Amino acid sequence: MSYYIRRIFTLLLTVLLVLILTFAVFRIIPGNPALAILGVEASQEQVDMLSEKLGTDRPIGVQLADWLRGAATLDLGTSLRFDEPVAGLIAARLPVTLTIALEAVALIVLVSIPLGILAARSRGRAADLIVSAGTQLGLAVPSFWMGFLLILLFGLTLRWVPVSTYTGWSESPLLALRSTLLPAVALAIPQIAIVVRYLRTTMLEQLSLEYVRTARSKGLGERAVLYGHVLRNALLPVVTVIGILFGELLAGSLVVEQVFTLPGFGSLLITAIGNRDYPLIQGLVLFIAASVVVINFLVDLSYRWLDPKVKLR
């Protein structure tokens, strides 16, 4: 029990630090934030009006308290560019980014587990070397450029998929899936490489353990050893890795969405940065970082739940 209490405490502490950090970034700008947004040609009246709107005319402590209180009630302020609540803008773009990220997770699981098993089984032989070379390459290609290549191949040459058209879930789930498939593939490739390498290592580690010899010596077939024992034990740490990768997927999606001009978090953040829409940048970055912290927390708990051997200290 004390483990959970301590884990929840560090979760809250990390979220608090993330909140303070996202707040602090726009307060360390030398001078007045309103002036930074409006530019030097702005009149004093305009600056004063924006300062009041942003709340930056108040003492810094009051601002921070307000930001923390707002975040706790999901009130992240009002966007300057869109003149709408930041939370609403995030909610409207969430389905696109989430769809891409979840499709990518599905791809990672479907592709990397068989490849990892293959590499571990054929250690040192041709198949292993090919998979290893492939993972090195997969790690090196920028995912957004992979998007270019996919568009070039499947969109422009083979014409299998429409390029740069997004269909919402409410219109047609099938088309929504199809229009996010290529970005998901582009996003998943480097992460697949990471998981394959990781699974290969953990499986080889397991194979060298005592219990494998015991299982073999009691006459268990190679398949039963591999799939009944080794894989089960090797997959546990992989769950954690995929959890950690989820954050990378959300962040990577910001860039890949731009390649496919999809209306997700990516275009929202780029628009916000281009317009110096500080409340929107702050809110969106906070949302993504906080999701990552919470997901890692959940993965950590599930790991301990999946593996009874892990002591809850």
Next chain:
Amino acid sequence: MKRSLLLSLGLLLVGALALLMIVSFFYTPYEPNAMKIAERLQAPSLSHPLGTDNFGRDVLSRVMAGTQTAFLVGSASVAIGSAVGLAVGIVAGYAGRWADELLMRATDALLAFPGILLALLLVSVFKPSLSQTILAIGILFVPSFARVVRSGVLQQREAEYVRAVKGFGAGHVNIVFVQILPNIASSIVTTAALSFSTAILVEAALSYLGLGVQPPDPSWGRMLNESQTYLAKAPWFTLAPGLLITATVLGFNLLSDGIRDALDKRG
């Protein structure tokens, strides 16, 4: 055999790219920024081996000049990240207690920002430029260096040989810099090589988004941004910078893996 293969492949790739960079200081086939609208979007030919871009600039000359930016961003950001990370890691690992707790929670908070997100947050504060890109990427690397150094210091602090020199009356500075650091140098070097390839990827992404290196500074990411409009018409325009990014990242990844494996074998 495979181990030394990784290292030699990495050295070969990085060496070739470094050579390309050095050459680019003295010679490029054309002036990288010289526009010639009459020759825009030409396919690769003898006079333009990698074709021309939408302003008729020679793609080969531009990717050659891009190696300078890539190596500058990579080495400068790794220098910033490792210097600050080293300081944080030493203080956390050596001073211990509340300083350790405080610094580690702070790095935890920084690590909560996945990949490029922290860099995007940092570049949104100032005007996009080369130096800002370097600074943002450098800050990105602080947590990983701090952690590597901290765990190394914690491990070595109680080691037999450190106790021995302590017994001889060695000061803190001597213990940290002369005794402990050389022993964790290998993990720092591996982290540095890996960070270098991350820097290349993050710079490419930031510049692609228009938030990194600004024209006229040549940048592969920026070239990819410009090439997107002409993907169907001029695919060579996107292939050259993309392949160079891939080759650079691959080279430094192989180098990092190779160094780690070589030292593992010895240790």
